Amino acid sequence: MPATVIVGCQWGDEGKGKIVDYLSGRMDWVARYSGGPNAGHTVKLGGEIFVLHLIPSGILRPGIRCVIGNGVVLDIDHLLEEINSLEKRGVGVLGRVFLSGAAHIIFPYHRWVEELQRQDVRVGTTRRGIGPAYQDKMGRNGIRLLELLDRRWLRERLDGELARVETLHAAYGRPMPQSRQEARETWSRHFSSVAAFLEPMIADTVTLLQDALDRGERVLCEGSQGTFLDIDLGTYPFVTSAPTTAGGAATGLGLAPRQLTKVIGIAKAYTTRVGNGPMPTEFAPALADRFRRQAGEFGATTGRPRRCGWLDLVLLRHAVRVNGIQEVCLTKLDVLRGFRSLKIATAYRRG
Numbered sequence: 001m002p003a004t005v006i007v008g009c010q011w012g013d014e015g016k017g018k019i020v021d022y023l024s025g026r027m028d029w030v031a032r033y034s035g036g037p038n039a040g041h042t043v044k045l046g047g048e049i050f051v052l053h054l055i056p057s058g059i060l061r062p063g064i065r066c067v068i069g070n071g072v073v074l075d076i077d078h079l080l081e082e083i084n085s086l087e088k089r090g091v092g093v094l095g096r097v098f099l100s101g102a103a104h105i106i107f108p109y110h111r112w113v114e115e116l117q118r119q120d121v122r123v124g125t126t127r128r129g130i131g132p133a134y135q136d137k138m139g140r141n142g143i144r145l146l147e148l149l150d151r152r153w154l155r156e157r158l159d160g161e162l163a164r165v166e167t168l169h170a171a172y173g174r175p176m177p178q179s180r181q182e183a184r185e186t187w188s189r190h191f192s193s194v195a196a197f198l199e200p201m202i203a204d205t206v207t208l209l210q211d212a213l214d215r216g217e218r219v220l221c222e223g224s225q226g227t228f229l230d231i232d233l234g235t236y237p238f239v240t241s242a243p244t245t246a247g248g249a250a251t252g253l254g255l256a257p258r259q260l261t262k263v264i265g266i267a268k269a270y271t272t273r274v275g276n277g278p279m280p281t282e283f284a285p286a287l288a289d290r291f292r293r294q295a296g297e298f299g300a301t302t303g304r305p306r307r308c309g310w311l312d313l314v315l316l317r318h319a320v321r322v323n324g325i326q327e328v329c330l331t332k333l334d335v336l337r338g339f340r341s342l343k344i345a346t347a348y349r350r351g
């Protein structure tokens with residue numbers, strides 16, 4: 001049985017959560033393949049509003065099992081909060097969410113480094129430590145979820161990583177927010193006890209999904225952010241640090257490209273962007289302000305005002321090509337009610 005991939009066609013916030021929730025009714029599994037708590041899905045269900053950052057929104061449908069794959073970077077404190085809040089509201093998580101032991105962990109020092117290197121100011125990041133966590137992963141210094149289960153091992157790993165972070169602070173002439181020794185001791189205790197709580201959810205998610213596909217079960221692969229925030233194919237350097245395009249579903253979950261037989265692209269009927277970087281169809285400030293308030297365009301993760309603009313078909317066409325999108329789901333068309341005429345970009349002219 002094939003797997004279906006959901007991707008954002010713009011700069012994220014296209015309404016993927018809603019569509020994943022809608023399609024979940026026909027799925028057995030929903031699997032998240034990249035990103036971290038920088039993403040935010042808002043789903044309204046039965047009069048209640050759920051904002052999820054890590055757990056796939058498929059969790060809100062009874063019977064669906066969810067996977068957080070190896071391509072995701074995990075803030076496990078955040079994950080724990082999300083689990084507790086869902087359980088409190090009657091959404092069962094235990095036994096339905098499976099975490100890849102190979103997922104890399106975001107530690108507090110990743111947020112320190114993000115601030116130290118001013119990535120938040122340069123790129124306009126979500127300040128969740130995403131970039132530095134992926135930097136460590138690619139630099140082969142990252143600490144993975146499975147490593148948290150052995151406290152002594154974790155303490156040693158943290159000591160080594162904190163030494164590097166200490167050197168970096170010294171190079172920037174800035175003090176560490178917490179001493180290396182104190183951080184090593186408190187974090188090795190704290191993170192290993194959170195991991196012990198999560199242990200029943202840790203699984204070989206690659207085999208889990210491959211076996212599910214062999215049994216003929218249906219898997220929905222949930223992307224985070226949008227095509228133009230992809231580390232390779234996006235508007236670099238104003239991107240996130242992970243693959244957000246359909247190809248990431250293969251490496252981020254351990255599925256073969258030929259198993260991803262359907263790709264659905266989600267696009268807003270207009271364009272939004274949070275953070276810095278080019279946006280060719282951006283509204284002038286007065287219109288942007290009015291439109292943003294009317295459309296409720298504020299970030300689900302940071303509450304930041306989103307930049308707003310007209311629908312850009314140049315972008316959309318490129319997104320369709322690089323993701324292999326077969327169906328496009330256009331969201332938020334109703335927000336454009338009230339405009340006498342709409343503008344749509346069909347080509348760029350060099351200024």
Ligand code: IMP
Pocket residue numbers: 011012013038039040123124125126127128129130131224225229238239240241273274275276301
């Ligand atoms: P980071 O992922 O926090 O490193 O941020 C990098 C860039 O991606 C910034 O421009 C963020 O505003 C943007 N970004 C990250 N996650 C999202 C999202 O879920 N929606 C929209 N923009 C995002």
